[in-house]
Amino acid sequence: MKITVDYDRCEGIGMCESLAPHHFQLEDNGDLTVLQAEVAPEDVSDVEEAVASCPTGALRLQ
Amino acid sequence: MTAPGSAPDRGAPPDPATGRLVVVGASLAGLRAVESARKAGFAGSITLVGAEEHLPYDRPPLSKAHLGAGPGSEPAAPYLREEAHLREELGVDLLLGRPATALDTAARVVHVGGREVAYDAVVLATGSTARRLPGTDHLDGVHPLRTLDDARAVRRALEARARTVVVGAGFIGSEVASAARGRGLDVTVVEAQPTPLARAVGAELGAHVAAIHERHGTRLLTGVGVASVEGDGAGRVERVVLDDGTVRPADLVVVGIGVVPATGWLEGSGLRLDDGVVCDETLWAGAPGVWAAGDVVRWPNATMGETQRLENWTGAADQGAAAARNALDPAAAAAYATVPFFWSDWYDVRIQMIGSPVADEVLVVDGDPTAAGRWVALYRRGDRLIGALAVDAPAEIMKYRTQVMRGGSWDDALAHAAARRERAAGRAAGPAS
Numbered sequence: 306m307k308i309t310v311d312y313d314r315c316e317g318i319g320m321c322e323s324l325a326p327h328h329f330q331l332e333d334n335g336d337l338t339v340l341q342a343e344v345a346p347e348d349v350s351d352v353e354e355a356v357a358s359c360p361t362g363a364l365r366l367q
Numbered sequence: 368m369t370a371p372g373s374a375p376d377r378g379a380p381p382d383p384a385t386g387r388l389v390v391v392g393a394s395l396a397g398l399r400a401v402e403s404a405r406k407a408g409f410a411g412s413i414t415l416v417g418a419e420e421h422l423p424y425d426r427p428p429l430s431k432a433h434l435g436a437g438p439g440s441e442p443a444a445p446y447l448r449e450e451a452h453l454r455e456e457l458g459v460d461l462l463l464g465r466p467a468t469a470l471d472t473a474a475r476v477v478h479v480g481g482r483e484v485a486y487d488a489v490v491l492a493t494g495s496t497a498r499r500l501p502g503t504d505h506l507d508g509v510h511p512l513r514t515l516d517d518a519r520a521v522r523r524a525l526e527a528r529a530r531t532v533v534v535g536a537g538f539i540g541s542e543v544a545s546a547a548r549g550r551g552l553d554v555t556v557v558e559a560q561p562t563p564l565a566r567a568v569g570a571e572l573g574a575h576v577a578a579i580h581e582r583h584g585t586r587l588l589t590g591v592g593v594a595s596v597e598g599d600g601a602g603r604v605e606r607v608v609l610d611d612g613t614v615r616p617a618d619l620v621v622v623g624i625g626v627v628p629a630t631g632w633l634e635g636s637g638l639r640l641d642d643g644v645v646c647d648e649t650l651w652a653g654a655p656g657v658w659a660a661g662d663v664v665r666w667p668n669a670t671m672g673e674t675q676r677l678e679n680w681t682g683a684a685d686q687g688a689a690a691a692r693n694a695l696d697p698a699a700a701a702a703y704a705t706v707p708f709f710w711s712d713w714y715d716v717r718i719q720m721i722g723s724p725v726a727d728e729v730l731v732v733d734g735d736p737t738a739a740g741r742w743v744a745l746y747r748r749g750d751r752l753i754g755a756l757a758v759d760a761p762a763e764i765m766k767y768r769t770q771v772m773r774g775g776s777w778d779d780a781l782a783h784a785a786a787r788r789e790r791a792a793g794r795a796a797g798p799a800s
Contacts, residue, residue: 318710319719320681323765323772333791335717335761357688360427360680 306344306366308352310337314363321355321364328352375647377697378655381487386411388694389477389484391467392492392629393417395425395680396661398447399687400490400694405457409695411487413459416479418466418493421515423447427680429518430539431712434525434546441522444515467493470636472654488656488694491633491644492687495626495662495678500534503596508604509620512539521621525550529619532556532607534593536563536577538711538718540623544585545713547619554585555615557607559624561590567709568756569724572744575736576718576758582739583714588613596620626678628663641665643676649700650690658694660686670704670772671723671753679709706771717761721768722746722754732784733760733791745780752780763787 308328317335321328328348330338344352344366356364381388388404390397393415401413417423425445433442453459462479469478470491476483497511508529510520521543525531531547533540536558547554564573580587592610596617599605607615628643637654639645643665644652650666652659661683665676677683685705693700710719726746734742736758743763746754752775755767766787770780 317717317761319761319765320708323706323708323721323768326766326769331762331765333760333762358681358684360425360684 306349306352308339308342308344308356309365309367310339311363311365312337314361315359316361316363318360320358320360324355324358325351329355375651376655377649377651377693377700378488378657380696380698381409381411381656381694383408383695384410386487387414387485388412388691389414389416389486389489390492390691391416391470391477391489392494392661392663393419393421393423393461393463394492394494394661394683395423395447396492396494396683396687396690397490398423399684400492400660400691401453401457401459403688403691404695407692407695413457414484414486415453415459415461415463416465416467416477416484417461417463419514419516420464421446422450422453422461422463424515426513429515430512430542430546433518434522434543435549441519466632468632470633470638470657472637472657475656486656488658488697490687490690490694491652491657491659491663492661492683492690493629493632493663494683495628497622497626498624500593500596500620500622500624503604503620503622505602506596506598506604506620507602508618509596509622511622512543513626521619524619525552527618528552530616531619531621532615532617533621533623534607535559535623535625536580536587536589537623537625538564538567538709540621541580541713542711543621543623544580545583548583548585548714555607556580556585556587557591557593557609557615558587558589559592563587563589567724568720569726569729569746571729572724572736572756575742576756578737579713579716579718579758626662628665628676630663648702648704649693650686650703651693651697651700656694656697658690660690666703668704668707669702670706670774672748673723673725675707677707679707681705681708706768708768716759719757719761719764720754721764722752722771723748724754724756726753730781732781733763733788734758743784745777745784747777750777751775752777 497513646666741759757764
């Protein structure tokens with residue numbers, strides 16, 4: 306499964322980083338970096354939680 | 368159901384094919400309850416009851432983008448889902464436009480208008496309502512900012528270049544003030560407490576955060592209450608008179624003096640109400656099949672070691688999902704615990720808080736809160752990190768949330784902060800200042 310980010314929606318709030326820090330990282334300027342777009346099966350539940358917790362609905366896992 | 372040991376009887380699970388789940392409150396927590404129930408495979412009926420006519424909508428934009436989007440047409444309503452999606456894909460029976468008026472836990476029905484809606488499990492997610500300023504209900508131009516209709520009214524007034532007085536220097540009031548200043552309007556914020564935001568971030572840091580207003584040209588008056596709000600002959604607001612005799616002319620008064628949990632309809636239900644619906648660690652409200660989520664919930668949050676009631680987006684979203692999961696499988700109900708988080712955007716400044724400000728010590732670990740620019744502060748309780756506040760430091764805050772979630776120590780947090788400072792210094796071309 307793979308993470309996609311809608312950068313038009315992303316506001317750099319950072320919930321994703323707190324729930325899946327190996328996949329998401331906020332930069333100093335608030336931009337989001339996806340550290341690993343591919344999600345291993347053992348990480349899927351953490352990343353799903355990050356996707357559901359995005360206040361701007363900017364994340365997808367498919 | 369046979370409960371092991373002394374575990375409470377939280378009720379029987381609704382039949383997964385024919386059971387009836389009722390969700391009272393059609394905002395974020397209610398929507399997440401519905402979605403979580405379907406995701407868990409529940410194929411019975413779901414009724415979503417909402418007091419407002421609107422489909423579920425998102426609240427953070429109401430005091431942010433909705434107000435500040437510049438002159439021109441009104442931004443689209445921030446609906447969370449389309450009606451067809453709710454009705455057809457999620458199979459939800461929408462009962463919008465009338466509030467629930469009573470809960471009968473013996474007969475297991477929710478009263479809505481003249482109807483009785485029967486449930487096998489119910490999630491109470493009626494949220495909170497804005498506190499009003501006494502004696503202002505008859506005046507045009509005085510608004511809370513809680514609902515979509517409130518936001519539309521405030522936006523119209525800002526478009527008309529209202530002289531703006533904001534009562535209450537909390538986060539909502541401050542966001543309104545920011546939007547008004549962003550339009551070049553004259554803005555005064557009046558705060559009855561000597562220090563704004565003391566409950567949210569602690570008194571010491573509250574003063575530093577509040578100083579952001581003055582740096583952006585917003586007049587902030589603290590330690591002074593509102594004596595009266597006066598209108599013209601036609602019933603439109605004209606001025607705000609303060610306790611110290613100061614008079615501020617106003618075409619728009621936005622009242623941001625907090626919210627109260629919307630539990631009035633539950634009086635007489637037998638549920639325990641005490642600044643919210645008192646729930647156990649699983650968000651169970653104490654009667655068979657009755658669960659709660661969002662701003663109405665007061666529950667023991669094991670991660671923070673506090674009994675809390677949250678008023679933020681993340682809490683509503685997570686609790687909605689958790690309460691529905693537990694409602695459908697009460698015998699396996701899981702404890703819900705979290706590290707609270709909120710954010711607020713003032714002018715071009717982002718303020719983020721994680722954890723709790725109830726602390727033994729507060730320490731600034733990065734930047735200078737008395738100056739413009741980024742800074743970070745940490746909160747210590749005993750020997751553990753219990754909270755963090757970041758101003759314009761989006762790369763820092765969530766690393767501390769992860770630490771608080773794990774029960775991380777204060778010493779580890781300080782070591783992390785030192786490493787981050789070193790990293791920042793290493794990146795800067797010159798010496799860090």
